[in-house]
Amino acid sequence: MLLSIVAGAGCDSVVGVPFGKERLAGTDAGRDATLDAPDPCADDACAPCIPKTCPALGLSCGVGVDGCGHPIPSCGTCSAANACVSGHCACVSQTCEDQHAECGTIPDKCGSDYLCTNTCGGATPYCGGGAADGGPGAPNKCGATACVPLTACPPNTCGVISDGCESVLHCPGCALPETCGGGANAGVCGCTKVTCVQMGVTCGSIPDGCGGMLQCGPADGGAPAPCNACVPLTPADCTPGQCGDTVSDGCGGHITCPGCTLPQTCGGGGTPAECGCTPVKCSAENKNCGTIPDGCGGMIDCGTCAAPTPVCGGAPSVDAGADSGVPNVCGVAACVPKTVSACAPGECDMIPDGCGGIVQCPACTSPNMCGAGGTPGTCGCTPSTSCPPLACGNQPNGCGGTLTGCACTAPYTCSAGVCTCAATTCAALHASCGTPSNGCGALLSCGTCTGGQVCSGGSCSCPGNETLCGGSCTSITTDPNNCGGCGSVCPQGESCVSSTCQTMNEPGVFDPDDGVLAPALPARVENRTVDAWIASQFG
Numbered sequence: 001m002l003l004s005i006v007a008g009a010g011c012d013s014v015v016g017v018p019f020g021k022e023r024l025a026g027t028d029a030g031r032d033a034t035l036d037a038p039d040p041c042a043d044d045a046c047a048p049c050i051p052k053t054c055p056a057l058g059l060s061c062g063v064g065v066d067g068c069g070h071p072i073p074s075c076g077t078c079s080a081a082n083a084c085v086s087g088h089c090a091c092v093s094q095t096c097e098d099q100h101a102e103c104g105t106i107p108d109k110c111g112s113d114y115l116c117t118n119t120c121g122g123a124t125p126y127c128g129g130g131a132a133d134g135g136p137g138a139p140n141k142c143g144a145t146a147c148v149p150l151t152a153c154p155p156n157t158c159g160v161i162s163d164g165c166e167s168v169l170h171c172p173g174c175a176l177p178e179t180c181g182g183g184a185n186a187g188v189c190g191c192t193k194v195t196c197v198q199m200g201v202t203c204g205s206i207p208d209g210c211g212g213m214l215q216c217g218p219a220d221g222g223a224p225a226p227c228n229a230c231v232p233l234t235p236a237d238c239t240p241g242q243c244g245d246t247v248s249d250g251c252g253g254h255i256t257c258p259g260c261t262l263p264q265t266c267g268g269g270g271t272p273a274e275c276g277c278t279p280v281k282c283s284a285e286n287k288n289c290g291t292i293p294d295g296c297g298g299m300i301d302c303g304t305c306a307a308p309t310p311v312c313g314g315a316p317s318v319d320a321g322a323d324s325g326v327p328n329v330c331g332v333a334a335c336v337p338k339t340v341s342a343c344a345p346g347e348c349d350m351i352p353d354g355c356g357g358i359v360q361c362p363a364c365t366s367p368n369m370c371g372a373g374g375t376p377g378t379c380g381c382t383p384s385t386s387c388p389p390l391a392c393g394n395q396p397n398g399c400g401g402t403l404t405g406c407a408c409t410a411p412y413t414c415s416a417g418v419c420t421c422a423a424t425t426c427a428a429l430h431a432s433c434g435t436p437s438n439g440c441g442a443l444l445s446c447g448t449c450t451g452g453q454v455c456s457g458g459s460c461s462c463p464g465n466e467t468l469c470g471g472s473c474t475s476i477t478t479d480p481n482n483c484g485g486c487g488s489v490c491p492q493g494e495s496c497v498s499s500t501c502q503t504m505n506e507p508g509v510f511d512p513d514d515g516v517l518a519p520a521l522p523a524r525v526e527n528r529t530v531d532a533w534i535a536s537q538f539g
Contacts, residue, residue, distance in 0.1 A: 054198050056239070059087035060271060076198050082181070091181075101140035103127035104166025109186040111159050112283045113168045116140065128165030139164050160284065161187040170284050177210050177246075179270045191272070199248060206248040209272045244273045263296050263376040287328035289313070290356030293349060295376065299358070305330035312356035313337075327354035349377030367399050390419040411440055431458030 051066035054075035061084035064072040078089035091110035099106055101116050104127040108114040120127050120142035129143025130136055137143040139162045149163040153171035158180035160168050174180050174189035183190020193208040196216035208214045232249035238257035243266035245256040260266050260275035269276015277296035285292060287302045289312035294300045305312050314331030315324045325331045327338075335355035343351060343361035348370035350358045364370050364379035373380015381399035387406035388395060392414035397403040408419035421440035429436055431446040433455035438444050449460035452473035462473035469476070469486035476482050476499055481489050483496035490501035 053201075055242075057087070058239075061089050062087050072198075074195065074198055076194060077192065096140075099140070102142050104140045105168050106140050107160040107162060107168055107187060109181075111180070112281045113160050140166060156189050157187055158189050159187050170286075176267045177272045179267070179272075182270065201248065201250065204253075207246040207254055207273075209246065211246075241275045242273055243267075243275050246273050262371045262374070282328075285328075289330050290328040290352060291358055292328055292352050293377065297376070299350065302328055304356075308332065311335050313354040325354070327352050328356065346379045347377060348379045351377075391417060392419050393417045426458075429458060433460050434458055 049068035051068045051070060053066075054060070054064055054072060057064050057067070057072075057075075059072075059075040061076045061078050062074075064075050064087065066072055075087060076089075078084050082089040083092050084090075093108040093110045093112070093114070094106075095108070095114060096102075096106060096116035096118075103116055103118050103120050105113045105115050120129075123132070124142035124144050126137075126143050126146050128137055128139050128141065128147035128149070130145040130147070132144035134145075137145070137147055147165035149165040149167060150169060151163075153161065153169050157171045158174050160170055163169050171187075174182070178189040178191045180189060181187065182192055184192075191210035193210050193212070193214070194206075196202065196206065196214055199206055201216045203216055205213045205215050232253060233247075233255055234249075235255050235257060238247065238255065242257040243260050245254060247255050247257050249255045257273070260268070264275040264277045266275060267273065269278055279294035279296045279298065279300065280292075282288065282292065282300060282302035289303050289305045291299050291301055305314075309330035309332055311325075311331050311334060313325045313327050313329065313335035315333035315335075316326075316331050318333050320333065325333070325335050337353040337355040337357055338351075338359055339353075340359060340361065342353075342359065346364075346368075347361045348364050350360050353359045368379040368381045370379060371377065372382055374382060383397035383399040383401055384403060385397075387403065390408075390412070392406045392408045395403045395406050395417065408414050412419040412421045414420075423438040423440045423442070424444075425438075426432070426436075426444050426446035429444075429446070431444070433447045433449050435443040435445055436458060446458065449455050451468065451471045452462065452466070453460040453468065454463050462468050465475065465477075466473040467476050467482070467486065469479075469482045474482050476484055476486070476488075476496075478496050480494070480496045480501070483490050483501050484499035488501075490496055494501040494503050496502075
């Protein structure tokens with residue numbers, strides 16, 4: 001029977017052959033046909049597959065495949081304002097039509113605002129106003145009575161929210177691990193917890209991504225169970241971009257991943273335990289023209305001006321002073337751009353010139369670097385808090401200061417700011433073999449023994465009762481070439497017995513009582529009895 005393999009199906013889809021390398025039994029012809037078939041398990045193709053989790057696949061929402069042909073039911077869900085695109089949550093901007101807004105400015109649910117083109121009039125002239133009969137109104141709906149807007153952001157709100165009437169408020173950000181819209185509602189600080197299934201964990205406890213811990217059980221929803229024989233991940237397993245100390249080790253604990261490089265911060269992009277940066281939006285900065293820094297190392301274009309306010313950064317009226325304009329806000333009169341002199345002390349990044357352009361501020365002086373002190377766009381330096389290897393005493397902290405308290409550990413001692421140790425040598429130890437300690441935490445290599453010798457106390461010697469003859473260990477009691485002493489060779493036909501060369505009349509006899517091979521009777525025993533000779537040999 002010839003075998004066939006389903007193309008692309010792998011080792012477990014071989015038609016006619018069980019999984020693995022079993023073969024058909026029976027006739028030689030059948031066996032040969034089986035062995036002639038391509039081996040789907042060659043080159044370890046049938047090695048066990050290790051499934052990957054959603055984080056290992058770089059997925060944060062939707063469904064996935066674990067790399068072993070099995071689906072992952074859920075890699076997480078997105079907040080109400082977001083949609084899952086290619087395994088990542090992406091914000092979907094909402095227009096006035098999407099929100100059934102009739103007038104004013106609305107939040108677009110993605111951190112910006114959106115201006116509705118319609119205006120109110122007639123019997124309903126107020127945007128966000130109430131009904132003529134005194135009934136309540138609705139934000140961005142035309143009404144008959146005036147609307148009183150919010151002037152401050154309610155607790156726990158963030159980003160761009162409605163003021164309840166016809167405009168928006170720009171609220172502060174959230175404290176990690178919460179993010180704006182990270183829960184179920186846009187414009188509200190929240191955090192969506194991960195699930196055990198999403199992380200591919202069926203036992204132990206893992207961080208939930210929101211400051212708590214999850215107790216995981218079997219995938220079928222069983223009770224939480226401890227992990228047995230689990231090999232935890234280490235910081236070396238952190239994927240690029242992972243950060244903080246809430247990354248699961250896969251065995252109920254967590255690992256600490258490296259920090260982020262500014263301007264990125266841990267969770268700054270909205271995903272807990274991942275380095276990121278959320279760029280600012282022109283609307284959030286109340287800018288509508290020119291170029292401004294986005295807060296993440298780049299620049300954003302806020303558009304151009306048009307009549308009746310055609311000048312970016314221009315004065316609000318022709319009668320106002322030339323310096324009364326607002327940077328990157330459209331005005332009517334000429335704008336005077338800023339120069340390098342406008343850079344604040346220590347400012348090192350690009351800044352808007354107030355008229356739609358940019359100004360490059362001066363570079364930092366060493367040891368300061370731009371953003372190195374923790375504030376993007378500002379010269380700074382973060383001093384070292386850990387002592388360099390093998391350094392002691394006072395050390396430079398990298399920022400012009402001094403790091404104190406650096407000490408050596410025994411057997412090292414401090415000498416001129418460096419931890420040193422006087423290592424010994426093989427010669428000083430009178431050692432010709434072995435790997436003794438050098439006294440400073442390392443091992444010496446003092447050579448090896450030859451000719452069957454063993455190393456003991458740094459010297460080579462023959463084991464037991466053997467003697468070194470001609471560079472090799474031997475027994476001078478039985479060696480016919482060194483019988484009784486090195487170089488003493490027995491004549492041909494004689495053997496060495498008890499360090500004496502003797503002629504043997506017959507082969508030795510094995511004594512079954514004590515397992516000793518008795519030597520053959522030498523020719524020189526004719527004047528003695530056999531019993532007397534045996535007594536002299538074995539007591």
